[in-house]
Amino acid sequence: MIRDTGTVQPILITGGCGFLGCNLADRLAAAGIDVLILDNLSRQGVRENAHWLKSRHGDRIRIAVGDIRDPISVIDSVRDAQAVLHLAAQVAVTSSLQNPVDDFEINAGGTLNVLEAIRTHNPDAPLVFASTNKVYGHLISEAQIERHGMRYRPSGNAFPSGIDESTPLDFYSPYGCSKGTADQYVRDYSRVYGLRTAVLRMSCIYGPRQFGNEDQGWIAHFVRSALRGEPLTIYGEGYQVRDALFVSDAVDAWIAVLRNIESCRGRVFNLGGGASNSISLLELIEMITRLSQTKVQYDFAEWRPGDQPWYVSDVSALSSAIGWRPTTSLEDGLQLLQTWLQGQLRPSADAREALA
Structure with missing residues (x-):
């Protein structure tokens, strides 16, 4: 499916200057594939990611500043794309509680704009969509959860x-x-209109180029806070569990789904680290303490709406469909993330000279 430098058609990545988007763009461009990014550059770290991509790949990557809520910007970007990786979104539960209208217009309305642009202007282009484990809701009641050691x-x-x-x-x-x-719209546009779409319901993705905060990118937020000596707030008891997937493994899965879109079309897959890469918040703090040799300070606050006490992805369907599995252990991935964040927090040589 993916074509290299022999074509002028780029792969479009909406939200391509974000954490996962820029890692995807970097991998594709390194393979000789032209990439068009549509991003409104509004989130923390995205401008830095944009400069990083351009410094590495030059004209192989083109960045169009625009918003998926604007149908014209979307149509202009979709019209000549060979494929669309749709990651642009509002990504924080807390922000959705504060402004549900914006949240809906970006995530639901923006995605509908992308689907309609493909349907009416480029129906042969496949679409892979970044969904979330939050579509499963709370999942398990308190009566169905038990504590085992430092985790639920x-x-x-x-x-x-x-x-x-x-x-x-x-x-x-x-x-x-x-x-x-x-x-559901992405899935239905395959069933009703015959578009080649696939949905990836992602769990916690982490790794370099992630500028985490407590609302999104929580693993990077925990590591960054530890390195800075800043206290963390844990919402709930800290025993809640997630599975975590290192970003290079996530990129492998995205590209494999795109390459195998004919067999994956119309399907929905979970994408995460699976049971072998699951961890509780308190277990993560212990691991960070050991790797960084820094004591992590934290306190507790009440649960937030939408928080899941336990979520672990079963990724066997994706593994069967594309022959993929996670290859980076949580400890190895965390070490790579920590090394990258240390480089981000360390003043550059130019900055040190300016301070001298």
Whole structure:
């Protein structure tokens, strides 16, 4: 599916200056594939990611500043693309609670703009969409959860391999509703209009180029706070569990789905680290303390709406479909993230000279 320098058609990445988007753009450009990024450059770190991409790849990457809420910007970007990787979104549950209208317009309305642009102007272009595990909602009640050591787990060892795609959807929080709406539109445009679309419901992706905060990119936020000596706030008891996937493994999966779009079209897949890469918040703090040799300061606050006490992806469907599996252990990935963040926090030689 992916064509190299023999074509002038780029792969379009919406939100391509964000964390996962820029890692995808970097991988594609390094393989000799032209990339067009549509990004409104509004989020933390995206301008730095944009400069990083241009410094590495020059004209191989073109950045169009625009918003997916603007149909004209979307049409202009989609019209000549050989494929679309749609990652542009409002990504924080907390922001969706503060401004649900913006959240809906970006995530649901913006995705509909992308789908309509493909349907009416470039129907042969495949689309891979970044969904979220939040479409499954709260999943498990307090009565169905038990504490085991420093983590929660489902009672009776339920879901030993994690949550699979047959789990009923139960949108929770405006963010869950807007992403869930987009998730279903992307799937339905394959069924109804015959577009070649696939949905990836992602768990926690982490790694270099992630400028995390407590609302999004929480693993990077934890590591950055530890390196800076800043205290963390843990919402809940700290025993809540997520599975984590290193960004290079996530990029492998995205590109493999695109390459295999004919067999993946119309399908929905979970994308995460799976049971072998699951960790609780308190376990992560212990691991960061050991790797960084820095004591992490933290306190506790009340649970936030939409927080899941336990979520682990069952990724067997994706593995069967494209022959993919995670290859980076959580500890190795965390070390790579920490090394990158240390470089970000360390003043450059020019800055040190200016301060001398």
